[in-house]
Amino acid sequence: MQPLRGTKDILPYEIKFWQHIYNIASKILFINNYHEIRTPVIESTELFHRSIGNFTDIVSKEMYSFIDQGDRNITLRPEGTASIARAFISNKLYSNNRINRFWYFGPMFRYERPQKGRQRQFHQLGIECIGSSSPIADIEVIRLAIKILDELQHKEYIVEINSIGNIEERNKYTTLLRNYLNKYVNDLDEDSKKRLVNNPLRILDTKDPRTQEIILKAPKLKECLTLESINHFNNVCQHLNSLNIPYQINDNLVRGLDYYNYTAFEIKTTSKNAQNTICGGGRYDQLIEQLGGPKTPSVGWAIGLERLLLITKETLSLQNQYITIYIIYKNDQINDDLWKIIKVIEKLKINFELDLSNNNLYKQLKKASQRKSKICLILGEDEINNQYVTVKWINTSTQQRIKIHQLYNYLKYLKKHYLNLT
Structure with a gap:
């Protein structure tokens, strides 16, 4: 289709x-x-x-x-x-x-x-x-x-x-214009011939070269x-x-x-x-x-x-929208900690993407890099069991472990000082 x-x-x-x-x-x-x-x-x-x-x-x-x-x-x-x-x-x-x-x-x-x-x-x-x-x-x-x-x-x-x-002035001019154009009716383009009967003023903005030449010597609206x-x-x-x-x-x-x-x-x-x-x-x-x-x-x-x-379009230099935080969830079981983390990010109004591919960790990190993300938040089985999230900086591959209950303050600080977000 x-x-x-x-x-x-x-x-x-x-x-x-x-x-x-x-x-x-x-x-x-x-x-x-x-x-x-x-x-x-x-x-x-x-x-x-x-x-x-x-x-x-x-x-x-x-x-x-x-x-x-x-x-x-x-x-x-x-x-x-x-x-x-x-x-x-x-x-x-x-x-x-x-x-x-x-x-x-x-x-x-x-x-x-x-x-x-x-x-x-x-x-x-x-x-x-x-x-x-x-x-x-x-x-x-x-x-x-x-x-x-x-x-x-x-x-x-x-x-x-x-x-x-106004309408009266245009009606007066329409009569003058029609009388003038009637003398050249056989030289007008087909559209203008039709307009001559019902809407002669529209002939003034014709694109036809021959009709344009005829219009040059026509009466002007300002005369009325x-x-x-x-x-x-x-x-x-x-x-x-x-x-x-x-x-x-x-x-x-x-x-x-x-x-x-x-x-x-x-x-x-x-x-x-x-x-x-x-x-x-x-x-x-x-x-x-x-x-x-x-x-x-x-x-x-x-x-x-x-x-x-x-x-x-060519003069507007608009930046592409990039994903700031990429979330990698590596656990077979659904866990409420994932939604706690997402709520924290939403509260801070930071844009993010949750990976839904079920690919291995390497492929998900590669995807985060392609999306030009600043950081990855990795939540796997070990993280869930110990109530922390692994923060991986894409450009430097530096990793940190941040307790889930401390994540809001951590991301708030990053947003202000490192993520260039307002």
Whole structure:
């Protein structure tokens, strides 16, 4: 049996990188008063139709949806923001605080062509700042994404940013863009021809070279922005300048989800990588109200973890986890002294491994050496009869006999002075 196409096992030797990212994000976001939230991986399909938009690629061709045994239309979540918005409404999280800051870390699902850095089950780290319309909130979330990347020792990136205005401004622009593109309809790629009818803004980020040439002379969205949208965007740019965060204004950046307004941004790696967008986000002031909640302006982003790992794995020098204490039990009969010893080690929070192989002493000691253990605790028949344990130092082959009732104090001293454990 093989894993389904587009899914991947995360093996024990890889987990340390995932845990490192989680721990870095948790530390930074805790300091900035963001609280972790975990939502179900399955939601009502209607949630994504109402939030993401029926004519987006995600809803029209990428969602994993099915009818369950209760005859309900269910979808594996393709992104995190809609679920957070639903949780915010259904749990009335607006009752106690006007501003809510959340972060999440977990799997998402989209039916896409699998490639390097893109899986059908993929993972995202995301944050949502809910309740503020201030451009400072936009800056707060962008700054936190940068802070996490810097902490992960990834410096090769650029922030691309744009103002996509409000719904009225976008509708006005959509008409202008469609009228312009209709003149070149026969020269557009097939995807763009389909989008011209239902979602012309998505043509702006086409990868087709010929369509890109046509787009160069198209009307710009900023021509349809009102003073309010322009001022919001200018404020965001001024704060980015103050923070010395490098950015570029990309007039064609629109993002692929219908709920965005005003600020849209992406963080792209400048290192050589086919999937160069590692973070995307923006402001979504109407989404929560659209889903039946109170009027609540919000802004957030999501980082693709598979893509992030591709560019950070080589720069992260994470030490392998080694076994500090290796326990060798050489006795045909089960004896309570073994469990007494294990409880002592657990109490001191020292990692250990109990050999279960029933091999001879030489092979077990060899295994302890391969596991790069510092010491072996040997418990055989003589040790049990005389209530001691033999301590063998792997590097020097030095041995000591320690009474079982003295083992706690002995290991406590070793932990502090010799085992380099805190």
